[in-house]
Amino acid sequence: MAKFIQQDRAGVALIGAGMIAKTHVAALSDAQDVVALCTIVSRHPDKARYLSDFYHGPIPDFSSDLMAVAANPDIPIAIVATPPSVRKEVITTLAQAGTHILLEKPLGRNPQEAREVVEICERAGVKLGILFQHRVRPPAIAAARHVASGALGRLGLVEIAVPLWRDQSYYDELGRGTYARDGGGVMITNAIHSINLALSLTGPVSRVQAMTATTPLHRMEAEDFAIAGLQFQCGASGSFVASTAMFPHRTEVIRLHFEHASLKLDKNALKISWRDGRVAVEAKDKAPQKVNPLLGGKHEWHQAMIEDFVDAVRHERKPLVTGREALASHDLIAAIETSSRSGHPVSIPECQGEIR
Numbered sequence: 001m002a003k004f005i006q007q008d009r010a011g012v013a014l015i016g017a018g019m020i021a022k023t024h025v026a027a028l029s030d031a032q033d034v035v036a037l038c039t040i041v042s043r044h045p046d047k048a049r050y051l052s053d054f055y056h057g058p059i060p061d062f063s064s065d066l067m068a069v070a071a072n073p074d075i076p077i078a079i080v081a082t083p084p085s086v087r088k089e090v091i092t093t094l095a096q097a098g099t100h101i102l103l104e105k106p107l108g109r110n111p112q113e114a115r116e117v118v119e120i121c122e123r124a125g126v127k128l129g130i131l132f133q134h135r136v137r138p139p140a141i142a143a144a145r146h147v148a149s150g151a152l153g154r155l156g157l158v159e160i161a162v163p164l165w166r167d168q169s170y171y172d173e174l175g176r177g178t179y180a181r182d183g184g185g186v187m188i189t190n191a192i193h194s195i196n197l198a199l200s201l202t203g204p205v206s207r208v209q210a211m212t213a214t215t216p217l218h219r220m221e222a223e224d225f226a227i228a229g230l231q232f233q234c235g236a237s238g239s240f241v242a243s244t245a246m247f248p249h250r251t252e253v254i255r256l257h258f259e260h261a262s263l264k265l266d267k268n269a270l271k272i273s274w275r276d277g278r279v280a281v282e283a284k285d286k287a288p289q290k291v292n293p294l295l296g297g298k299h300e301w302h303q304a305m306i307e308d309f310v311d312a313v314r315h316e317r318k319p320l321v322t323g324r325e326a327l328a329s330h331d332l333i334a335a336i337e338t339s340s341r342s343g344h345p346v347s348i349p350e351c352q353g354e355i356r
Helices: 021-030 045-054 066-071 084-096 111-124 138-149 168-172 186-202 299-315 323-342
Strands: 010-015 035-041 061-063 077-080 100-104 128-131 155-163 205-213 225-232 237-243 253-258 261-265 270-274 279-282
Touching: 010 021, 010 066, 010 299, 021 035, 021 045, 021 299, 035 045, 035 066, 035 299, 045 061, 066 084, 077 084, 077 299, 084 100, 084 111, 100 299, 111 128, 111 323, 128 299, 128 323, 138 186, 138 261, 138 270, 155 186, 155 225, 186 225, 186 237, 186 253, 186 323, 205 323, 225 323
Parallel strands: 010 035, 010 077, 035 061, 077 100, 100 128, 155 237
Antiparallel strands: 155 253, 205 225, 225 237, 253 261, 261 270, 270 279
16 A cells, blocks of 8 residues: 655655765755655665765664665655666565655666556556656746647747766766666766656657767767657657767757747746747746756756655645656657667657557
């Protein structure tokens, strides 16, 4: 049976103490009106204790005992931020004990593993939310509102650009950029955020023709460059390019060209260029921007996702990004990889995201 939130503040456990953990802890610290961080689970609890510096509240327990979290009725929610290679086992333990799971992307290392994770949670009757924090950026929310209004007309062309830079030290971390630990390179680790956001605005892709490569700028197993032509089910065409070998590091940009206007969407603002000559800028972030590819951005976006998930569990509704919705992003990445290997176009079934 799924756990219930029985107190004013939901007890939360953070599973994993890697690079992204401090962002989660800072987000949980600022969300203390609705959550209480009870436990941080790590293979090396003593090494994880530095994370308490990012939490301005009662110091959480530090433990390596996942079963204790699963068995605790006062911890109905777990944030899972472990490497993809060990997530299925962690999720199985938590879900079977009724713990609801907010999962760092990706769902799994490949579409089959991703579907298994979704099915595990569905069979257990627990909620599975995916931390695609780009979806709660103000420009993304504004773009979704305009697309839903219908005033833009028919979508004709899509551009998805993820021009990132990662130094070799990023890939020197054990397992980073490998298929065994991460499931791939730039697409599944970095660009999946922009892929998920774009698909939430455009609908699914039906066909791709692609090429991927590992440039001489990195020593790694998987790809640090991917490019694809896209055909969408709605009839639009598009392009996708992503890399961690593009110096200097720049922000991701999605451009959507509709019948009556074009949208330029990045993390700083939404720009709307109407065909009649009007130009509007909405949801502009006026704070100074410092691009640091290793800090992961502001923790406020993680905080918004956490607060949404807690509300979804409390009121028995769907979270902003469900596990089943996130499967479409995995299907597209797999199709790009398949097209690159074969040199031929690849079709994605219309049942994209459904169990095959």
